Amino acid sequence: MTEGTQDPNNSDPHEPEEHTSAEPVTGEIPAVVPEASTPPAASEPAASESFAIGQEVGGRFVVEQLLGTSEGGTSYLVGEQSTGRKMVLKVLDISVSEETAYQSLRDQIKAGSQIRHKNLVQVYGLGREGNAIFVAMEYVEGQTLSRRIGKRRDLGQNLGPHSVLNIVAHVCNALEKIHETTIHGTLTPLNVYVTTRGKVKVSNLVFGRIVAEALHPQGEGLFIRSNFAAPELQGSVAALSRAADVFSLGLISCELLSATALEGQGAVIREQALAVAGRFGEKFAALISRATELDPARRMGSAAEFRDTFTDMVDEMTAAAGAEESDETDLGVASIDDAEDPAASPMVEAAPAEPAPPPEPVEEDPFARAARILAQKSSPQAAQAPKDTGEARYLVSRAGLDYGPFTRDQIIDQLYKDEVDEFTSVLDRITQERVVLGDLVIFQKAIAEYVPVREERRRREQEQRDKVVKSAKTAGKGVMVLGVLAAVAIGAVFGVWWYFIRPAPTELPMDKLFVDLSAQYHMEPPPREFDKVAVDNDLLALIFAKDEPAAVRRAGVGRRRGGAGGAGGAGGAGGGDDDDVSYLDLGGEDGSEHVLSDAEINNTIRQSFGGIRQCILAEFKRDPGFKGVTVQFFIKPSGSTGGVKVAGGSGPVVECLTTRFRGMRFPQHSGLNKGVTYPLRLQ
Secondary structure (H helix, E strand, O other): OOHHHOOOOOOOOOOOOOOOOOOOOOOOOOOOOOOOOOOOOOOOOHHHOOOOOOOEEOOOEEEEEEEEEEOOEEEEEEEEOOOOOEEEEEEEOOOOOOHHHHHHHHHHHHHHHOOOOOOEOOEEEEEEEOOEEEEEEEOOOEEEHHHHHHHHHHOOOEOOHHHHHHHHHHHHHHHHHHOOOOOOOOOOHHHEEEEOOOOEEEOOOOHHHHHHHHHHHHOOOHHHHOOOOOHHHHOOHHHOOHHHHHHHHHHHHHHHHOOOOOOOOHHHHHHHHHHHHHOOOHHHHHHHHHHOOOOHHHOOOOHHHHHHHHHHHHHHHOOOOOOOOOOEOOOOOOOOOHHHOOOOOOOOOOOOOOOOOOOOOOOOOHHHHHHHHHHHOOOHHHHHOOOOOOOOOEEEEEOOEEEEEEOHHHHHHHHHOOOOOOOOEEEEOOOOEEEEHHHOHHHHHHHHHHHHHHHHHHHHHHHHHHHHHHHHHHHHHHHHHHHHHHHHHHHHHHHHHHHHHOOOOOOOOHHHOOOOOOOOOOOOOOOOOEEEOOOOHHHHHHHOOOOOOHHHHHHOOOOOOOOOOOOOOOOOOOOOOOOOOOOOOOOOOOOOOOOOOHHHHHHHHHHOHHHHHHHHHHHHHHOOOOOEEEEEEEEOOOOEEEEEEEEOOOHHHHHHHHHHHHOOEOOOOOOOOEEEEEEEEOO
16 A cells, blocks of 8 residues: 555654654764775665663664664664653665765765754664664654544545645745755655644655655656656656655645545646645636646746745635635644744754643534534524634734644733734634734734734823934934033133143253163064074984884883973973983073073974874874974073074974974073074985
8 A cells, every 4th residue: 555545554664653853963973884894785674683671782872662663674762872862763675885975975964964943853863883874863743744634534524725835835834944955855745744733744754755765666766656756757757856855845735625535646646636626616726737747847946936836825725715625624833933943053942841742533623513503503693703712713814824722821921022913814714714803803802902902002102202313313413502512611621721720841951861670671683593403313303203112102202200490381391311311500690601402492492292293193183294393492581582493394294393392491591592493304
């Protein structure tokens, strides 16, 4: 049996249980098998490794329940260990023989995870556990359109254009977002959910297309057997386009309106859809005809065009369709306001703060029962002025979509809060009449009482605003006048002081105008000559060793255990033997002058061995043929460095070594700044 038969038992593996939404996972699901590991064998399908209840998957999830299996995949309910959130893992039952194929899947899933919309079941990422490759998805509370419409048919309840539009408009919104970057390809009533909170979610983005494309060469998959697949997809997956999704969209609309399930494929099911659409007028039949053209080039261009045309058609046919829609019920779909999306997760429905409402009762829908009772009454006055039964029967129209349902008291409460007014369009779900709120007799008394109060309040608020503006303008003029008067008074006082009171200036000798700072600050100029230091070859060998030599680990080059004579490099190890302290000169305490030796310079550089070696090793990774650089700098009498320049290397190693040498602290010495050329390269 194909999807179009609406068998309640024929359901997506994501359907059987109530689903909970989850916050989005940042990035992709980490692959359990390392990148260097052997890829899954081609002869072993991914889903052959089934998961057990309680099994840990990917080091991140714990399996809680098997949700079901479908063509190309097995679905599991899992909990994320770090947060406790519920998710769905869909294990691919298709072979992935090469690592390049796995990388291609990961790229497709990653692209799909970037598409976020309130009417989409969020795709989170791709993971791997042994030979099993799985896709992580949002877990949604609710049921598929297929199951819901099947239950309604069992009860003899039908949907009309208003209710179908309220569902299909959300599907169109999701497709419009998807079509910005990709195609859904496997849109069916089994892949559209109505949550327990009345929101529409389109599922199986990317996953469904991947499975359908993989099974197509064997003559299997949704492109081949689905009632709702565009006919051109049976011949080639290359024919997948936005027009294919529009074809599915047109058939789903007629499926929701039909009292019986649509069957067949291609031209056969199209004829059935056109017959259903013809019941609702020529304009609706023309809409479905354009959407389901067998030639994709002749179909309408987008889901947005389908939604807008559907909306205009429903608005025009409201009055004429009343008799045919008197038995209409709905699926409890509430419109989703854009402003309700959480800022931190703009495209994923936030988990409800309270427990989800219980499932809808199986017994006859009260709105359908009330509609039939009302249809049997011949009194037009009774239809125009219904009694308030406390039922949530009114839908409020905002931005072209219906919100609700609301009771009479809830509508009046919105009126008092100025969320609606007497000109707001309201749909009575029992009578199927769409009128402005002020034309409904049941609200006219409340409107007549509230509107004068509202207008009086608005008048007082406007008067108060006018007073504030007038007061601000008056105050501004006063401040400006006072400012001008104050400026004139200050100017007059200053003029009197300048011309009559100010003492005559006395001339200051030129030698007093300049301060001699030489006694406090003595700054030596940069050296004109730079001495080439005799580099310690053992130190160079350790620095340029590509492996971790035993000498480095054993000697702990640069780790000194005592005062190090002013040495202290930037982030490196120390150096040298603990008894080698010949460079710890105190700078002439006995009155003699001290001149830095090459050994002292090498010992100080040795203390920064670790940091310098990190710079060199990083450059080896970028350039295996790297031979070294030449570092030029000068040492101030205080021991600090200046004028560091690195020649012969690329940008990263130059920046790294410049930072290391700037942080070095050499022994203090006498005389001027000492210029040093240090050949840090293999000999």
